Amino acid sequence: MTDLSALDGATIAFDLDGTLVDSAPDLIGTLNVVLQQEGIAPLPLDEARPFIGHGARRLIERGFAAQGRPLPAERIPELFERFIAHYNDHSADLTRPYPGVVDCLTQMKAAGARLAVCTNKLTGLSTPILERLDLARFFNAVVGADSAPAPKPDPRHLIFAVEAAGGRIERAVMVGDASTDAGAARAAKAPLILVSFGYTEIPAVELAPDILVDHYDQMANACVRLLTACPAQS
Numbered sequence: 001m002t003d004l005s006a007l008d009g010a011t012i013a014f015d016l017d018g019t020l021v022d023s024a025p026d027l028i029g030t031l032n033v034v035l036q037q038e039g040i041a042p043l044p045l046d047e048a049r050p051f052i053g054h055g056a057r058r059l060i061e062r063g064f065a066a067q068g069r070p071l072p073a074e075r076i077p078e079l080f081e082r083f084i085a086h087y088n089d090h091s092a093d094l095t096r097p098y099p100g101v102v103d104c105l106t107q108m109k110a111a112g113a114r115l116a117v118c119t120n121k122l123t124g125l126s127t128p129i130l131e132r133l134d135l136a137r138f139f140n141a142v143v144g145a146d147s148a149p150a151p152k153p154d155p156r157h158l159i160f161a162v163e164a165a166g167g168r169i170e171r172a173v174m175v176g177d178a179s180t181d182a183g184a185a186r187a188a189k190a191p192l193i194l195v196s197f198g199y200t201e202i203p204a205v206e207l208a209p210d211i212l213v214d215h216y217d218q219m220a221n222a223c224v225r226l227l228t229a230c231p232a233q234s
Contacts, residue, residue, distance in 0.1 A: 004220055006227045008112030011140075011167025013158055013190075015176035016119035016126055017052050018198030020101055021133065024049045025094035030087040031063045034079055040067050052199040053178045055120045055145055056083050084125070091125060092132035098197065100216030105138040107220050117142040118161035120151045120180060140165035153183025158190060173223050175213075182207040191226035193219070 017023045024045060031051075032042035043063055051062040060079050064071045071079070108115060115138050119126050123144030130136040141164035145151035148160045162172045174185035177198020185192035194209035205212055211222040 002221045002224065004107060004111035004224060006224045007108055007220070009114075009167075009171065010223070010227050011114040011116060011162045011165050011172040012108060012223055013116040013118040013161050013165075013172060013174050015053075015152075015174075015178070015181050015198075016117055016121055016129070018177040018200070019098075019175060019181070019195055020117070020135065021095050021097050021129065023091070023095040023129070024052060024199065026087065026091055027052055027059065029094070030083055030090060031059060033086050034060065034083050035063060035067065037082065038064075038069070038079075040064070040069055043067065049199050050201040053120060053180055055151065056080060056087070056122070059083075084122075088125065088128075091129050095129060095133070097133055097135060098195075098216060100219070101135070104216040104219045105135070108223070109138055111220075113223075114140045114165040114167045116140060116161045116165035116167075118148075118152065118158050118174070118184070119143070120145045120157075123147045152180040153187065155184050155187035158184040158188045162190075171227065173226050175219070175223075177204060178202075179207055182209065191229075193222050193226070 014020050028045050028048045035042055051059050057080050117139055121144050123146055126144050127142050143161035143164055148157040150156050159169045162169050169188055173191045175193045177195050178200035179202055192209045193211045193213055194204040196204050196212055196214045210226055213219055213222055
């Protein structure tokens with residue numbers, strides 16, 4: 001069994017969509033409801049999946065543009081409100097944790113790690129999903145883009161999330177799936193793990209993570225390797 005003692009006192013910050021949970025069916029389902037309300041054909045799940053990760057407004061913009069209907073700026077607030085109203089009631093209909101997530105978080109918590117969610121989704125949308133999927137109990141902090149000084153890839157989001165969990169960025173690891181996560185980690189000078197199964201237009205391997213993980217049964221060991229290679233600064 002892997003020695004997880006290096007996790008004691010460290011903070012592991014996870015992105016949410018495409019990293020901890022496969023939320024694409026509910027996010028794209030809600031986008032398609034809004035498109036259909038506007039008389040526009042829905043998008044196939046696989047085509048729209050890479051649009052996730054930059055917040056709901058950007059998802060809406062990209063969804064409309066993909067169907068040849070770019071949005072004027074003045075329409076976005078109204079469509080955003082419609083999106084949120086529907087999504088809030090359906091955010092965990094089909095959303096599920098990725099395989100191995102629960103076991104991984106259980107191991108990390110038992111080893112003494114602090115855990116945070118650092119997501120560009122709104123905090124008020126993120127927390128109910130974690131609660132409905134029985135994941136909230138693992139996390140010391142949940143910080144959406146609206147609760148941070150600026151959203152990822154700004155490093156202040158990651159730093160704020162780590163500190164909200166009671167940790168220090170010097171002893172933290174960012175786990176994500178996309179360029180926003182990579183950008184935040186690099187700018188904050190934090191080690192970076194990316195998952196290979198998330199939502200990204202740029203393949204995760206091309207974002208040059210310190211470690212690329214294919215399954216959550218590899219995650220705890222990957223964090224230990226990075227924390228051992230980058231010991232806490234004095």
